[in-house]
Amino acid sequence: MSRSAITPDVRKPRADAQRNRERIVAVAREAFMQHGTEASLDDIARRAGVGAGTLYRHFPTREALIECVYHTEVEKLAAAGTHLQGTMPPLEALRAWMLLFIDYVAGKLLILPALDAVPGGSARLIEGSRGPIYGAFLHLIRHAIESGDLLQEVDPNDMARALIGTFHTTAMPGWEASARRIVDLLIAGARSPVQAPQQVSAGKKGAPSRKSARR
Amino acid sequence: MSRSAITPDVRKPRADAQRNRERIVAVAREAFMQHGTEASLDDIARRAGVGAGTLYRHFPTREALIECVYHTEVEKLAAAGTHLQGTMPPLEALRAWMLLFIDYVAGKLLILPALDAVPGGSARLIEGSRGPIYGAFLHLIRHAIESGDLLQEVDPNDMARALIGTFHTTAMPGWEASARRIVDLLIAGARSPVQAPQQVSAGKKGAPSRKSARR
DNA sequence: AGCTAATACGGAGACAGTCTCCACTTGTGG
DNA sequence: CCACAAGTGGAGACTGTCTCCGTATTAGCT
Structure with missing residues (x-):
């Protein structure tokens, strides 16, 4: 039983390493907000008071760093979502949360450029990780559907x-x-x-198989 | 044929220059589709059979090149929009065109990464130039509104x-x-x-001034 | 056609940013 | 308190951007 039962692999997360990692993320956040996600990584390293090597060990690619910064931010929003769900009727909670999402973006509480920077775009960030945000969102929508406020056919x-x-x-x-x-x-x-709409008779070109399934 | 009479200033657009410019754009389009808009410009120049200097004279910045490629593509789609408008009822035309837009993107007839690449994002590309696409779109929507198929309050x-x-x-x-x-x-x-929805009683935080103007 | 000045070309090279490698330092378990 | 794995940092190889300027090409004039 090396370590305590679970994850017996890693020895320990050294203290200074942890500290450095955090500083890098903090500095990176500022840099990304100021200069977009193109900000020089070496520069970020310098400002964080570490060498380039250190930065690259913690975050092998630029995307890794962006993603980390992003996920750090996201948790706040997800938490808010959970809260709303407990205090409002379903549909209202959904709407409120969507608007809150907008507020976060507008207020730079969520770094926007990050959404564009990762290959695969926002998609991977949000969906790929099945991260907190996406989970919270799906939950709110499902709730609203179950309550009958949204149509069943709606895909979250x-x-x-x-x-x-x-x-x-x-x-x-x-x-x-x-x-x-x-x-x-x-x-x-x-x-x-x-x-x-009206009746979509005219056969569109590119879309052969649109299920007419809607009542 | 703007020349004759108008714009008596410029001497003439030298023939080889024009040729080179076109080749660059063509090659760039391929490159952007293959490697995204990060594709090496020097490489594009090489493949187009011109020197780096030539490329940079024609397109001082990467964005200039992207934008040029993009606008070239866009005209096709805009033309399609105009056509639809003449052959369908307003709302149907709008919907058909929106779906067609999707087809274009899906079929790589419109270079997608370009939408992300220009500073300011797709916004500037589409709106900034008040380009053909945007114009066509607004037109379709306005038409649908006038015909009564869409609500007046809808903002194109x-x-x-x-x-x-x-x-x-x-x-x-x-x-x-x-x-x-x-x-x-x-x-x-x-x-x-x-x-x-329901009744949005609960005061949202961030959104003070939502006009309740809806009947 | 022939001349010539304006126009365009292209690639060498200065510069900037990315990322790797490895000799050196430091925290931690024994 | 000591040994050594974990962690560090920065020199340097590499890649891509962009400029500068000597050379080549061409439109317009005669």
Whole structure:
């Protein structure tokens, strides 16, 4: 029984290493906010008072660093989501959380550029890790569906993607207000039985197999 | 044929220059599709059979090149939009075009990474130039609103942003199908008078000034 | 056609950032 | 308190960006 039963592999996480790691992440966060995710890694290392080698041992690639910074931030938001769920009716909680998400992005509590920087885009960050945010979000949506406030056919993933997508327009002037309206648009869409517009007779080209399954 | 009469200043756009420029753009398009917009510029120059200097004279920055490639592509799609508008009822045309947009992205007829690469993101590419795509889109939406198929309150920009956002999830498994569903979600949302969910009594924190203007 | 000045070319090289390697230092368990 | 694994840092190889300028090409004039 080397270590205490579980994870008997690693010997111990040395103290200074831990400290360095944290400083790097902290400095990186600032740097990413200031110069975007293109910020010089060597520079980050320097400012964190460590050598380049140290930085690269902790975070082999730039993406690893970005991802770490990002996940650190994300936990706050996820926690908020959990809280909302306990204190509001389902649909309202969902909406409130989506708007809160926007607030986080707007207030730089969530580093936005990170969403673009990882290969595979925001997708991997959010979904790949099945991270706290995504989990919280799915939960809220499922809840709203179960309560009957949203249509059964609604795919939680769709809502998630649409919301995430919203954050890619932050360069536009009124993005925040727009994002909020889009949230309402999505929720409204997810409530009303989707009437196929007029009647979509005209055969689209590229899309052969659209299930007409909607009542 | 702008020349004759107008713009008497410039001497003439030398023939080889024009040729080179075109080759660079063509090669760049391939490169961007293969390696993303991070592709080496010197390498592009080499493959296009020109020197680095030549490339940089034509396109002082990477973004300039990306933008040029992008705009070249975009015209096709915009043209399609114009066509649809003439042959379908407004709302249907809008939906068809949004789906067509997705097809373009899916089929690599529109270079996707380009949307992420320009500082300011897709926003500047699409909106900044008030390019053909954006114009076509706004037109389709306005048409649908005028015909009464969409609610008056709907902001065309919102729809545009939401659609664009959709393309930032292409790394996810079922993105294309999801994107199509999101289109329907948006359209449905834009048709039904937005009932404030339940009743949004609970004061949200970050959003003070949401106009309750909806009936 | 022939001339010539404006225009464009291309690649060498200065510079900047990434990432590896390894001799050296430091914290920790015994 | 000591030995040694864990951790460090920075020199340097490498890769890509971008500029500068001597040389080549061409449009417009005669």
